[in-house]
Amino acid sequence: MGWLIPRLLATVLVVLAGALVGMALGAVSHWPAVGALLGAAVGALLHAFFDALRAHRFMDWLRRQHEGAAPRDAGFWGEVGYRVERSVRLLERRVDSEHARLDQFLSAIEASPNGVMLLDANDQIEWCNSVAADHFGLDPQRDRRQRVTNLVRAPVFVAYLQSGAYDDAVSFAGPGSRGTISVLIRTYGEGMKLVLSQDITERERNDAMRRDFVANVSHEIRTPLTVLAGFIETMGNLPLTEVERRRVLELMSQQTTRMQTLVGDLLTLAQLEGSPRPPADRWVAVQRLFAQVQVDARALSAARHTLNFNGGETAQIAGAEAELLSAIANLVNNAVRYTPSGGNVDVSWTQRGDGAGELRVRDSGIGIAREHLPRLTERFYRVDGSRSRDTGGTGLGLSIVKHVAQRHGGELEVTSEPGKGSSFTLVFPAPRVRSSEPATQPQQVDESIDRIGTA
Template identity: 65%
Template sequence: MTWLFPRFLASVLAMAAGGLLGYWTGGPIRASLLGALIGGAIGVGIIALLDTVRGYRLIHWLAGSQEGAAPRDTGFWGEIGYRVERSIRNRERGAEQERLRLEQFISAMEASPNGILLLDERDQITWCNSVAADHFGLDPKRDRQQPVTNLVRSPGFVAALQLERTQEPVVMPDLHGRGTLSIVIRTYGEGLRLVISHDITQRERADAMRRDFVANVSHEIRTPLTVLAGFIETMGNLPLTEPERRRVLTLMGQQTQRMQTLVADLLTLAQLEGSPRPASDRWVPLAKLFAQAQADAAGLSMGRHQFKFPEQCPAQVAGNEAEFLSAITNVVNNAVRYTPEGGAITVSWRVREDGSGEVAVADTGIGIDREHIPRLTERFYRVDGSRSRDTGGTGLGLSIVKHVVQRHGGELEVRSEVGKGSRFILILPPARVRAGRSDPGTPQINAPERSAA
């Protein structure tokens, strides 16, 4: 209130000065009292005129953009201008802070891995992030203020919107038919709706794979167990001759070996998935791996195939020797199983231009349809289930190969054509490849070409 007393004093002084001046000027014409009144009124009028000018300047500033400073007058209007300007600046700062918070909130919703869709009380779209636009096939700008039911016509979604409250999520395919969405609808405010969509394609696929895995393991183990139980009952209830007994024992041993192989492969997969990545400073000679894989494949082939392995291979690879051997052996043995008698199996090694290494196993077998190739490394996936069981496979070999190669930073490529054979390529990164002998103390075991007709 510091402006009140000076303003009152200025008004009194102006009125007094004007009245005194009017009194003096009215004396000669004997109208001193009238002159004093007129002079006082003129003094007050001058103060009022000055106030009008100052008020106009403040009003003019308020009518504009208020970007500059308010008029810096003294007294009453200066105090009003200062307070109004401070209030405006405080509100501008508050509005800017709220704008920044809103931008951050919108950015957070935009960065959400879930789709977020805001609907008004008439189910018209007020805002959606890019994930929701992709899930529902919307345009975030063009489709605003459009009824969502005109754009998303899934019966389950429309039915959920018609309910006052939904507790369970709605599961529906996405617009492109490439996956599955889980949608949750919540009400907030005065009839407003929040729609959250989540892509559960991978989870659904993982659940399906887990169910298939359990079912396949149960089936694979139940079959030999049923055979063993039948043979045991036969041996206990029927008198068998010595040749019959030996045949039954042989079949029981085969079924037992089948279960042991299956359990061993399952344990290998569990170990691969649960153990850390192999070290990159333990070097394994490829010649040793090829020699062991060739011996194993020759035993499985029993002279029915022709084999060709690298005659000289001084290269080394870094990693786990047992895992490398398992991967190469699985690929070579698969080639043996699916190549008819008299076919050829070729194993080769080369260093690519970028320094990566390539182990390739080619056969002249029955080949694989293109539609099956992407799923070959799935557990228990078989192109021909009956043939796989006849050949003794567990359906886990290529899954093991994929895990081994990926754990060493590489990848598995499959090329095949029905009736013309297949080619499986294990690619290892340059950091895990030595093109030649770098450690004279490491023995190199050659794998000469072996042919069995």
């Protein structure tokens, strides 16, 4: 109300001033009263004119969407302009702040690994992030305000959207059969819907692999257990000769060893998957690994093969010795098992020009068909199941080798051809490979001592 009294006083003063001027002019013509009335009227009109002019400037500023500053007039309109401008600027700052928060919120949703899509009450797309657009095969800009069921025609999704029962998620094949999409819908506001999508292709693949793994383990353990149970029943119910009894005990021992090997490989895999990566500052000599593997390989071969170990005299690998030994032993033992008598098994170490190291196990065995090569490192995958079991394999050896290679930053390369043997190569990166100085030979030491004595 601070503007009311000054405005009234200004009006009264203008009218009085006009009346006085009019009275003075009217006195000349002997009509002072008439002159006073005319002067008051003229003063009131002038005051109203200038007031209307200030109001017009203010309204023009409002019509121009508040461009620039409000008119800086004195009095009532100046006060109105100042207060309106302040309110407008405050509102603009609040709107800008809300826009910034909205942009930040949408940016956060855009960065989400899951898909987010907003639908209005008519199931039209209000907004979606790029992940949801990829899941549903949409264009985030072009498809706005389009009805989602006109664009996503998967029967499972359409039925789920129209059912109104959104307690559980549904899954269906994504566009172009690129994978499996899981969708969950939540309602909000006046019929609005929040559609959350997730690519579960990898999860389903892992679940399938886990189910297959459990089924394979159960099968692999059940087989020797069934054999053992049969032998135990045979020994308990039938009179056996000493030769038959020894044969049964030998077969029972083989099945027990097979189960022990299987359990050992399973524990090795579990340890590889659950333990931290091998240290990069603990060096293991390749020759030391070769020496240990060679003993086991010769015992397994029983002089039926020619075994050659070459290279690696000064080479060292950074990592876990037990893991490296397990990987190399699996490769060499497989080569011995699947190479007929009289064949060759060559184990070699070479260092590439880029510093990486290659440990290659090559055999002259039966070889592997091309279609089996991509699946060789899968758990329990066998090219020939019966033959693998006859040789004592568990189907986990190459899976262990692959895990060891990956944990040491390397990879496993396989080349093979039926009837021409196979080649398995462990490639270790340059940071995990080095060469040590060769040890001084005894003869060189003796010669050095002789030279010193002569001098």
